[in-house]
Amino acid sequence: MTALLDVQHLSVTLTREGNAASLVDDVSFSLNAGEILCIVGESGCGKTVTARSLIGLNRTDPRFALTGKIGFDGTDLLSLDETQMRKVRGSKIAMIFQDPMTSLNPLHRIGAQIGEVLRNHTDLGARAIRERTIELLAQVGIPNPASRVDDYPHQFSGGMRQRAMIALALACSPSLLIADEPTTALDVTTQQQILALIDGLRHQYGMAVVLITHDLGVVAGIADRVMVMYAGQCVEAGPVRDVFRAPQHPYTAGLLASIPAANRIRTPRLPSIKGAPPVLTEGRPRGCAFSPRCNHAFGACIERPDLEGADHVYRCWLSGGARAHLAIEAGRVPA
Amino acid sequence: MIRYLLGRVVGGLITLFCVTGLAFFATALAPGNPAAVLLGNMATPERIEAITRQLGLDQPLPIRYGIWLRETLLGNLGTSNVSFKPVADLLAAAAFPTIQLALTSLIVAVVIAIPLGLVLAQNRNRWWSRPASSLITIGISVPGFWVGLMLIVLFSVTLRLLPSAGYVPPTKDVLGNIRSLVLPVTTLAIYLIPSLVRFVRVTAISVLREDYVDTARAKGTAPAAILLRHVAPNTLVTTITYIGLQLGVLISGAVVVELIFSIPGLGRLGLNAVLNRDYPVVQGVVLMAATGYVAVNLLIDLTYALIDPRVRAR
Numbered sequence: 001m002t003a004l005l006d007v008q009h010l011s012v013t014l015t016r017e018g019n020a021a022s023l024v025d026d027v028s029f030s031l032n033a034g035e036i037l038c039i040v041g042e043s044g045c046g047k048t049v050t051a052r053s054l055i056g057l058n059r060t061d062p063r064f065a066l067t068g069k070i071g072f073d074g075t076d077l078l079s080l081d082e083t084q085m086r087k088v089r090g091s092k093i094a095m096i097f098q099d100p101m102t103s104l105n106p107l108h109r110i111g112a113q114i115g116e117v118l119r120n121h122t123d124l125g126a127r128a129i130r131e132r133t134i135e136l137l138a139q140v141g142i143p144n145p146a147s148r149v150d151d152y153p154h155q156f157s158g159g160m161r162q163r164a165m166i167a168l169a170l171a172c173s174p175s176l177l178i179a180d181e182p183t184t185a186l187d188v189t190t191q192q193q194i195l196a197l198i199d200g201l202r203h204q205y206g207m208a209v210v211l212i213t214h215d216l217g218v219v220a221g222i223a224d225r226v227m228v229m230y231a232g233q234c235v236e237a238g239p240v241r242d243v244f245r246a247p248q249h250p251y252t253a254g255l256l257a258s259i260p261a262a263n264r265i266r267t268p269r270l271p272s273i274k275g276a277p278p279v280l281t282e283g284r285p286r287g288c289a290f291s292p293r294c295n296h297a298f299g300a301c302i303e304r305p306d307l308e309g310a311d312h313v314y315r316c317w318l319s320g321g322a323r324a325h326l327a328i329e330a331g332r333v334p335a
Numbered sequence: 336m337i338r339y340l341l342g343r344v345v346g347g348l349i350t351l352f353c354v355t356g357l358a359f360f361a362t363a364l365a366p367g368n369p370a371a372v373l374l375g376n377m378a379t380p381e382r383i384e385a386i387t388r389q390l391g392l393d394q395p396l397p398i399r400y401g402i403w404l405r406e407t408l409l410g411n412l413g414t415s416n417v418s419f420k421p422v423a424d425l426l427a428a429a430a431f432p433t434i435q436l437a438l439t440s441l442i443v444a445v446v447i448a449i450p451l452g453l454v455l456a457q458n459r460n461r462w463w464s465r466p467a468s469s470l471i472t473i474g475i476s477v478p479g480f481w482v483g484l485m486l487i488v489l490f491s492v493t494l495r496l497l498p499s500a501g502y503v504p505p506t507k508d509v510l511g512n513i514r515s516l517v518l519p520v521t522t523l524a525i526y527l528i529p530s531l532v533r534f535v536r537v538t539a540i541s542v543l544r545e546d547y548v549d550t551a552r553a554k555g556t557a558p559a560a561i562l563l564r565h566v567a568p569n570t571l572v573t574t575i576t577y578i579g580l581q582l583g584v585l586i587s588g589a590v591v592v593e594l595i596f597s598i599p600g601l602g603r604l605g606l607n608a609v610l611n612r613d614y615p616v617v618q619g620v621v622l623m624a625a626t627g628y629v630a631v632n633l634l635i636d637l638t639y640a641l642i643d644p645r646v647r648a649r
Contacts, residue, residue, distance in 0.1 A: 055553055062460050090555035103546040107568050107643060116564075117554045152644040168554070 003030035004175060004208050005054070006071035012049050012058070013065045014281070021281040023049045025232040026068075028307070031225065033175060034202060036209040038219040038240075040255065041229035042277050047212045050229070051178050054210065055093050056085045073175065091121040094169035095178040099185045100161035104153040110137075110164050111149035117171040136167040140197060159190035166197060173205055180212045195222055216259050220244060228252045231278050231289035238312030247330050248314035248323045250294050256330035271331075288317065296322060336640065336647055343636050347629040351622070355407075358621040359400045362614055368392075369416050369612040390416055392614075403618060412622075413615035415608075422619040425604060430623065432502050433600035437589045439516065440523035445578065448528045452535025453570065457562055459540055468536070474529030479588050483522035483595040490518060500597040519596045526588050527581070534577050539570045572643050579635040582628050 012024035024046045031037045039047045049058070054072075058064040060082060070077040073092065077085065094117075097103040104113055114136060115129045124132065130149070137145035140163040153161060162182060169177055179198060183191035199222050202209050213219060219226050219240060226244075227237040228251065236249040247253040254273040275293040278285050285292065291301035300317040307313045316323065370386035371378050387393050391402070406413060412422035458464055491499035497518055503511035542548065543566055551561045590602030597603075605620035607613075640646045 057549055057552055060558075086555045086557060088555070089553055095549075095553040097546055097549065099546060103550045105547040105551070105565050105569070106645060107572075108564075113550075116551070116556060120555045154645045154648065165550070168550070 002074075003071075004033045004073060005029075005031040005210075006069075007054070008069040008071065010050065010053060010066070010068035010070060012046075012053055013067075015063050015065065016281070019281070022284060023232050023280055024053065025284070027227075027229070027232075027234045028068075029225075029227050029234065029237055031176075031208050031210065033208055034206045035224040036199070036202060036211055036222055037225045037227060038223035039210065039212045039227050039229060040214055040216060040219055042214065044277060044280065045229045046232040046280070047229055048180055049232075051095070051180050051210060051212055054176075055089055055095050055178055056082075057095075059085070087121070090117045090174075091172040092174050093176045093178065094172070094174040095180065096162070096165045096169050096182050098181040100158055100165055101185065103165055104161055106153055109150050109152055110156065114164070114168045114171055117168055121172045132171070133167075136170055137164070139170070139201075140164070140167045141193075142167070158186055159194065162186060162190075162194050163197065166194075166201070170201060170205065174207055176208045176210065177202070178210045178212075181214070182211070183213075183215075183218070198222075216255060228255065231284065232280055233289065233315065234307065234313070235290065235316070236312075236314040238309075242312045245327065246324070247326050248309070248312065249290075249316045250296050250318070250326060250329075251290050252314075253326040253330040288315070339640070339646070340636070343633055347633055350629055351625050354625040355404075355618065355622050356400060359403065359614075359618060360396065362609070362612075362617050363396055363399075365609075365612070367612050369614060372612050373416060403615075407618075407622070412619050415616050416613045417608075417611050417616075422615050425616060426601070426619050426623055429599060429601045429604040431504070432598050433589055433593065433602060434627075435505075436516065436519055436523065436592065436598065436600065437585055440520045440527065440589075441578075441585060443520060443524040444527040444531055447524070448531035449535050449567075449571075449574065451528075452532045453539050453562055453567060455532070455536045456539030456543060456566070456570075457558065459536075459543075468533075471529045471532050471536075474525070475533065479522060479526035480591050480595055482525050483518070483592060486518050486522055487595075500595075502596075502598040502600075519592045519598060522595070523585075523588050523592045526592075527585065530584075531574075531578070531581070535570060535574055538573050539566055542566050542569045545569070568642060572639065575635050575638055575642075579632045582631055586624055586628070 007030065008028050010024055010027045011022060014021050014023050027046075027050060029037065039050060041047050052058050053066055054070060054077070056077060059066060059078075066078055068078065072088070077088065080088070104110070111130065111133050114133045118124055118129045118132060122129075134145045134149050137149060142148050142160060142163055148156075153164075156164060165182075177198070182198070183194050186194060195218060198209060198211070201207070211218070211223065223240045225238065226240050228235050228243070228249065230251050236243060236247065236252045243252060244256065247256055251273070254271070257271040258273065260270055273293055277293075278289060287302040287304050288294070288297070291297040294301070296318055298317070303317075305315045305317050307315050314323075318326075368383065368387065369390060369392065370383045373386060374382055391399065394402075403413070412426070414421050415425060418425075455464060455467060487499045490497045498515055499518075501515055503515045505512040548561060548565055551565050556564070586602075589600065590606065592598070593600040593602035594606065601620055601623060605617065605624075608616035608620060
């Protein structure tokens with residue numbers, strides 16, 4: 001089975017006032033149809049830039065330079081010109097954003113904003129578009145969709161707006177949905193509903209999902225695969241069960257240790273990772289970017305490690321024995 | 336919605352009251368006696384006193400304002416101290432040229448500036464965007480009267496294409512009316528355009544950074560459609576408010592342009608009235624300008640509600 005999405009050596013460089021900063025550095029991953037990949041990491045680690053690169057939101061900005069390959073359904077998206085890419089956006093790849101309060105145009109009716117996708121990519125007439133829009137709103141759980149379709153965004157609550165955004169994304173039955181922290185701006189009960197909705201719809205539509213989050217609880221609940229990013233690089237990636245049970249990178253172990261969860265091995269204080277991630281626009285640290293914050297750093301970390309492993313990959317110099325110990329540190333196995 | 340509009344109307348009336356009051360006391364504070372101006376060479380202390388009493392200027396200031404306010408509310412704006420014509424007639428004659436000049440200039444400026452600002456915002460990362468924006472800044476710094484004089488030199492004196500001064504009413508000669516307005520309108524529009532372009536450009540750039548523009552791009556909408564459908568309306572909401580605030584600039588610009596091109600409008604009427612200490616006419620012109628300002632801003636609030644559903648909900 002060939003992967004739906006096959007990203008190879010993706011790098012994104014931002015050049016501003018003569019300074020070039022590498023925001024995404026040699027990231028590779030692949031994703032099969034119907035799978036959910038979660039990208040996790042701290043703010044500014046390149047998660048969002050990676051996601052926006054997939055759908056090509058930053059490619060027209062002359063300050064961004066993208067290299068590598070984004071294989072999608074057999075074509076390299078980076079080789080497409082902007083007109084071809086526009087045909088992919090909204091129809092085969094759709095995206096929903098972090099803040100549903102600002103991602104809908106306040107001056108247009110909900111229905112018109114969803115209908116715009118259908119107008120862009122289908123030959124449907126006005127009536128058919130309206131019917132399909134109402135159907136979509138019903139599917140994402142908006143009550144009274146036939147009357148709500150004519151509402152303006154300010155008449156919708158935050159959770160309903162995110163539902164409307166999901167309806168908008170689903171309009172053309174895309175094979176890939178990119179969700180950039182879709183629940184961060186919502187309250188906890190709504191978060192669960194939205195995630196359950198996304199999970200249900202991916203089964204129904206058979207679409208792959210790239211979900212960006214910094215909530216590892218979400219990852220455990222919904223994802224098939226997980227990719228941990230640090231300072232623009234993939235530091236660890238693999239099937240969720242493997243990564244959670246046996247983290248191979250100290251950063252992943254640190255993230256896992258800091259989840260407040262009932263099944264975690266109790267310590268008097270919730271562990272945290274010391275220090276703060278590097279600011280990528282100020283230059284990348286030499287060698288392993290995590291080494292200044294790592295409890296296990298040693299001489300080899302001055303050199304940059306490569307990605308090791310096959311299905312479960314990691315970027316760390318530690319020996320197998322030392323890495324096996326990380327699961328205990330993560331609080332996954334009793335010491 | 337009704338409450339919102341009612342609030343605006345009441346606010347407008349309060350503004351009118353304050354502006355006319357302020358103007359009344361300010362003109363009275365200016366040195367110079369209307370009676371002395373009126374009498375000129377024939378002024379003697381006795382005559383000045385007689386005329387002063389005849390004009391009612393011997394009364395205390397607050398009482399004079401009270402009388403003016405009462406008469407105005409009853410629809411009587413008084414008569415000119417100089418020409419002894421009713422102020423209402425003078426205003427009616429002068430209003431049309433000014434309104435025609437100001438409105439045409441504003442429309443020309445808006446029609447040119449809004450698309451220009453949007454295009455500059457859309458292409459903010461192109462190499463020609465910076466020089467174009469610098470040119471606009473230069474445009475803001477050029478005084479309006481200088482542009483007017485240069486236009487007269489070029490089109491009237493050198494090329495002899497257009498009249499250098501005067502105003503032909505459209506009731507007399509439509510073509511002549513248009514010809515007489517080309518240069519004044521151009522001058523006033525050039526005066527208004529740069530700051531408007533800059534405002535639209537800055538506003539549109541911030542709108543382009545909004546999340547819903549990303550949403551539109553993620554839908555596969557073409558850049559031109561994004562600009563027209565999403566960026567332009569959201570830019571317009573703020574720009575309309577800005578235009579309302581710029582009306583003061585428009586009015587003062589119109590006064591200067593009327594003087595350069597000898598157009599018998601409100602600006603010239605008002606200026607002459609101030610120089611002659613012709614208080615009733617000054618008050619009439621101020622009332623007229625303030626009413627125009629308040630009325631247009633009320634209209635803008637209505638338009639605002641038309642564009643933005645969130646305002647309608649209030």
